Amino acid sequence: MNQFKKYPNFLIGFDRFFYRKEHKSTRRRILSIIVLILIALLVIYGILVATNVNRYAFLSLFTRGLRDQKQQQDFITNIGIFTLAGLSFGFAMQVKIFNIGISGQMLAGASFAFIITHYLAKAGFTPAVGGQLITIILSMFVAAFVSVLTGLFKIYLKINEVVSAILLNWIIILIVGTIINNHFIDSTQRLNGNFLSVKFPDQYSFYVVNGPTFFTSNTGWMWTIAVTAVSVVIVWVLLRFTVSGHKLKTTGLSSSSAEYFGYNKNLLQLSSFAISGALAGILGVVVYTGQASQAIDFSSVGRFGLSSVPIEGFNGIAVSLIALNNPWGIVILSMLFSLISVGQGPANLPTPQTLSLTLGVLMYIISIYGLMNYLKPWRWIIIKIYGDKNITEYQNLENNMAALSEKHLFKVKKLQKDLNEQLNEQYGSKLKVVLMVLINPIKILFLKEYKEQINTYKNEYVQERVSIVNEFYHSCVFNSILAAEKVIQDCESSKNQKLLHKLSKWNREERRIQKLAATLEDEMKMQVNKHIKTINKKISNLNINKEAR
Structure with a gap:
């Protein structure tokens, strides 16, 4: 990584993620998931x-x-659909609730929003701006209500949420199908054997017919990606930075511990159901208004036969489980599945079997995630790069890098604190100090003194980092050399030719040593080359003696 020393910001960010101890489990989890995928x-x-x-x-x-x-x-658009479905399931899983009712919740919410907006448009209420927000709110409200209903059955009637959610899925699809068929069906499409409602009013729909550019016309991706991005950020902030998120995760890890801390377990579970359902409601708006049909479409559920429930909810379950319920992991996995969903047709792959096969195989493969912690693939990578004799040296490198990153962060925080105190001293009243609390941190970033000191810290960081990395390379190189010399010495003293097999991979080890030594000082390189020549000569002599015998 010394080749990036001209980019200190990159190095500081890289080290902060890859070496700080609080990120250790995260980076191992990411690496394990990548290997499994x-x-x-x-x-x-x-x-x-x-x-x-x-x-x-x-x-x-x-x-x-x-x-x-x-x-x-x-x-x-599909990124939004997969992401929202995954977020809905993943949020409920924070408290170990298996919300299998996402499909029914999204259909209930979107259908209610459709009926209300249909009559609003009929009454002449068609806002030029913001109609989509009305659709979202209506859908979120009803979807959350259905989800909370499942929670009430679980908490107070002791009915497993999976059972009640499956039953509600079918109840909802049959009720909605009947209502649409009797009152809102598109008669023209019915003649063609299709079962879908009349269109959502344009003012309440995500689908944009005449966008500002050609790429934004006749598509619903703009609204879809906007609400998806907002949803991801809100869920991430809620789970990571709020007390409520901490309580939810604590309840999921151990309900008895949550009760011991005085948390209202029932309220937390119901709130989790509500938020999960609200996300399903947003998903329903995306699915039924963000695509060309702009209608409650039953094509994917057996048309008039209503033989299945919408697949989007079940895809979300798979995405969330594969991403280990992490919001950003869900986004990344959604990109992969969206690519497969869109590309399977043009690539002449079986449609839709390829997507289903991918989801299924990934589900089974990710289920052995716990095995990765035992196999430790990151350890294999370290051994491959630096050799099995240098594991301890690499651990020392991690510790030194973590300490360097912490030291840099401490210096930056201290500088910001000192400058903030200097600014506060300039203000004449305590009221102004209070009012400037939010402005000072931004103001500090533009101070000349701050910029100069930060540049100094960055230069110091890079210099210390280069020294740490070179010391690590030096240790790796001479550990490998000493190990080879030890084997040669054992062969010469014991006359045991069987020990020669330990030197069979010396050529590979030599290439590794040469690569690591490339960044060392010239004097060190000369010493390394001298040792390598000596080792090659001794190995050659041992092989000659072996052939002579």
Whole structure:
């Protein structure tokens, strides 16, 4: 990483994430998930090839999926759908609630919003701006109500949430189907055998017909991605930085501990149901108003037969579980699944079986996540790069980098505090000090004194970092050299030729040593080259003696 020393901001950010101890579990979790996803993609590729699918089709999935504008728009919209569905399930899972009723909740919320906005438009109330917010609020309210109903059954009637949610899913789809069929069905589409409602009023819909540009016309991706981004940030902030989020996670980890701390477990579970349902309501608005149909569409649930419930909720369950219920993990996984969903057709892959296969295989592969903590793939990577003899040295590097990062952060915080106190001394009244609490931190960033001192800190950071990394490389190089010399010494003293197999990988070890030594000082390089020549000569002599015998 010394080659990035011209970019101190990058190095500081990199070290803060990869070496600080509070991020240790996070980075290991991310690495484990990446490894498992790669394994899953290889398994999927093998299955598709085994079923006589063109072996290049799966690879073209990642090159042909976003070629035309329609695919790009659908890709963005699908990211929103997968993300909102995953957030809805993942939030409930914070308190260990398996909300399998997302499909019913989103349909109930969107249908209620459709009926109300339909009559509002009929009455002439069609706001030029903000109609979409009315749709969102109506849908969130009813979806949250349905979700809380499931929670009430669980808490007070002791009915498992999975059972009640499945029953409510079917009750909702049958009731909504009957209402739409009797009062709001699109007669023209009915003649073609399609079952969907009349369109949402344009003023209340996410779908934009005449956008400011060609890419934003005839699509609903703008509203979709906007509400999705806001939802992700709100959920992340709520879970990470608020007392309520801490209480929710504590309740999920141990309900008995939550009761011991005095938390109202029932209220926390109900609030989790409500927020999960509200997110499902937003999902319903995206699904039914953010696409070209702009209607409550039953095409994916068996049309007039109503033989299934909307698949979006179940896809969300898979996405959230694979992402370990992490909001940002859900976003990243949603991008992958959106790409597969949009690209499977152009890549000539089976549709929609490829997406279902991907979700299924990933679910099974991610279920062995706990095994990754035992196998420790990050340890394999370290051994591959630095050698098995340098694990301890790498741990020392981690500790030194973490200490350096903490030291830099402390100096920056102290500087900000000192400058803030200097600014406060300039104000004549305590009232002004209070009023400037929010402005001072921003004002400090533009002070010349602050910028100069920060640049000094950055230069000091880079210099100390280079020294730490070079010391690590130096230790790795000479550990490897000493280990090889020890084996040679044992061979020479014991005359045991069987020990020679330990030197069979010396060529690979030599390349590693040369690579690590490239950043060392010239004098050190000369010493390293001298040792390498000596080792090569001794190995050559040992091999000659072996052949002579």
